[in-house]
Amino acid sequence: MTKHSNLKTFLAPISLMGAVLAAPAAAQEIPTCQFTLKDANVFTGDGFETRDVSIDGRRFVSEHPVGAPEIEAGWMYIIPPLVDAHTHTLDEVMRPGSSVHRGFLDRGIYYALNPNSILRDDDAALPLAPDQVEMAYTGGGITGPGGHPRPLYEGLVRARIYREITVEELPGRAYHEAATAEDVRAAVRAVAATRATAVKLMLYDHKSPDTKALDGERFRAAVDEAKKLGLRPMVHVEFAADARLAFELGVAAIVHMPGHAGARRDLIDAYRLTAEDAAIAARNNVAVVPTVAIAFNGASGQALKDAQELQAYNLKLLRDAGVVIGAGSDRYSADALDELDLLRATGLFEGPELLRIGTENGIKIAFGEDRKAGRIESGYEASFIALRSDPSTDWYTLRNPLAGFRAGQQIEQSRMFTQACTAN
Template identity: 30%
Template structure:
């Protein structure tokens, strides 16, 4: 009776442990599902009951034809897939080949890439338009100053000449240039643009050779770009480093802020430079400005113990202040070799409430990345995308590291081609009771057909 469940769990879950040589995930045809005795996370707590899937969405009643029936016993829990609100590893064809399967492995079905070149993104978009692929939102207008971040990271030899020659990032140094370059910025496409604010409160850093490629826009230029974007119906996400950058982004009126101040301390500054004020948190809530956390990225800087502890204290305080004000937090890691799952664990280590953390990862962030879709829920009409975990993640978050089953819009995701191909065929079910042999009637002998019936 448990054979089908065990087989599916083996086929869809355990294959991830065998390394990058594994074949890519494939998607079955859309399936109708009956999930009996299910337990699922609804954004606040664990619910119990039966769930039904038809035509890629959850439905209220059992479908007339069910392809897959599962009786979910024991400690297994369903959650909606995770999301990644800040990364760059899927915005090129090379990066897609390296990391797209990792997203599916880790149960991260939704992602935002925040600084893609339009030509590179054009190569990737067809790859995203398949059932066995993460859904990705791309930002293709990434704007900084002519000496701004991330030029130092993307140029082989950082220099003013190399910065002017590259095409991935738009360079703007004044409000007047923002207006002049707006037609070219619009031509890069997309519904969002990303602006960079980095140490905007320290103009004395301009012109220093060691700071080339590590700074960003002036607050005045950020204001001008945000006004132009708003007038054109586009939204703006701002990269920030310090609390002063955070304030400048709010003053500009951006829609989202990428990075919790204090995610890094590249200039070895005092921790208080990264502390968000209560007034700023209240303003962010009032303006409905979301904050993408990226605390997992802190581990990339290999800080000494004392510096790391000081930054983590600032991060805890900032998170608490933003939550108390009611600011929308979004899960994003900015870890190039990882996904949003790394940020989930980083925030858990910082002490974020587990139910809140799972809600942010499985509902709030997916909805922010793809507004208008019914994501992060198990109600009728919601997209039937979910993970089956071996235990309750509210008590054991490590269980998210090994999804037992992945389903995307009703399709089973598996590395086994024959399983994907055969999934829509009729099969033995863990939910069906065993068939009983027909009982013999009392008297033992079967009735002899009448002569009329024999003729």
């Protein structure tokens, strides 16, 4: 996470939470939706097929609900909602009326992961409302004394970007500094006590004796403790050696790819993954959120060209090995759609692959393999966005969803569902 010049979303006081998952709950009476979309063009993960889609309450079902309306949908392209797998823009606790959340929802992004956030002691898990993105938070990341993200957060507080916390209150909330393996284990336990289901760990040149993040010993201790407590390790990496260690230990995800911000020309080989690295990641089910937007945002000219060549090199290795890739920009003024644009521009991914990256893969990264969402299949959460055309051939249609549901609840309103969604 880095500071960006466009800070308009942070001009109001910001409230933050550390719980990874606030499960949808009914704060108000929510209409029960029952309907069938007839002859819709449905995304399967590999492309589109024409078939009926039935919803009965929170789930997709295999049979048309008795007495429910049928809606002609031959013009409609149905995909799961998008997931931003690395954002810090959505730092607010889920409260009604947030224009920041509404902006994401209007673009079809119904889920997101914030992999480092400030924990407030008085924050409570609030029911998920239709005008809020469903968020996964990790609370403060674990690093070494003085390591990232401490300098970043101190700068944001001094710049009055975060107004409800002082610099002195940041330790233990925005980050945890750990000088020893026992410090690390205690920090992981502190994160677990917040009801989080994931923990952020910082690796930055872990082999160097001068690293301010975690070295190999402390990182291994953190991963070991996290797994004992059922936490999913999310890892910030810089160099290929950092990613390799994370892959070998079987973390849940690395939320940057080596070379995400480009590379110093005299160190470029230190950022290059190998085919063996990618194979280990795939074998150990470690996902990768590349955040290629970081270099695009910060570099230009030859520096940007060099960064994009390095990114494409690493991305091809990961793609060819079958590693799960997610989309998130790690930019305050950008989101998963911007990241998907840049991934598409590499020429490495076809339309269906990009849609999987932006939907099903993001659910797995943010909420884990057990979450039955991200696919339009019977038994899965009834979540989808409706588009007017095939995004494989009309890419920008993704930015204009015409209707949308999350777990059977209307998010993007459409009159076509008025009869289908009434209180029963």
